[in-house]
Amino acid sequence: MKLSLRQMFAPTLLALALAPLAFSAQAEQHEGRGSDADREAFHQRMEERRQEVYERAGLSDEQQQALNEINAEHYQAMQALxxxxxxxxxxxxxxxxxxxxxxxxxxxxxxxxxxxxxxxRRGGHEHQNDEAEAASE
Structure with missing residues (x-):
């Protein structure tokens, strides 16, 4: 079975598209920010973006369902951890x-x-490295 480029890179594209959403959700939850309405709106936006990614990647309904299930399992495992x-x-x-x-x-x-x-977002590394080098001289 020959896969198209879209099919080959779909999992990678999906992971890249969802990673910022996951980090944002984790940061908001970790810091305890936002009201219930804010969280609901955030989850709605996240779901819309996920659906857009699935459609762009050309994933079948079965693939989408399987991804949603393993993502939910991953989320639950992270909560337990x-x-x-x-x-x-x-x-x-x-x-x-x-x-x-x-x-x-x-x-x-x-x-x-x-x-x-x-x-x-995680900038400033260059500045930190300059300080470390200056301290070692």
Missing amino acids: RAEHEEKVADILSEEERDALKEAMKEVRDEHRGEGKGHG
Whole structure:
């Protein structure tokens, strides 16, 4: 069976198209932002984009259903892993210490985002490498 380029690259295109959505959803959930209405609107937009990706990739209904099922399994596994991690952290840190850690992480993230303007979401790496090189001299 000979596959077209579209069929060969469909899984890769799908993963690339959905990755930013997954990261955004994870970030919003992790930070606890947004109301129920915001989350519902976000999920609706995500579903619309997923459907558009499926259509562009030329996936059959069966393929779409199978992908939706494994994505749901993956999401559930990630939720379970997150809960397990939170339990382990709670065994190590008090609630006040966890809050202090979250605040420190937010401050560092915000500082790095300010430094990395123009370098993308995770920018600032070049600046950090320059500082490390200067320190080693």
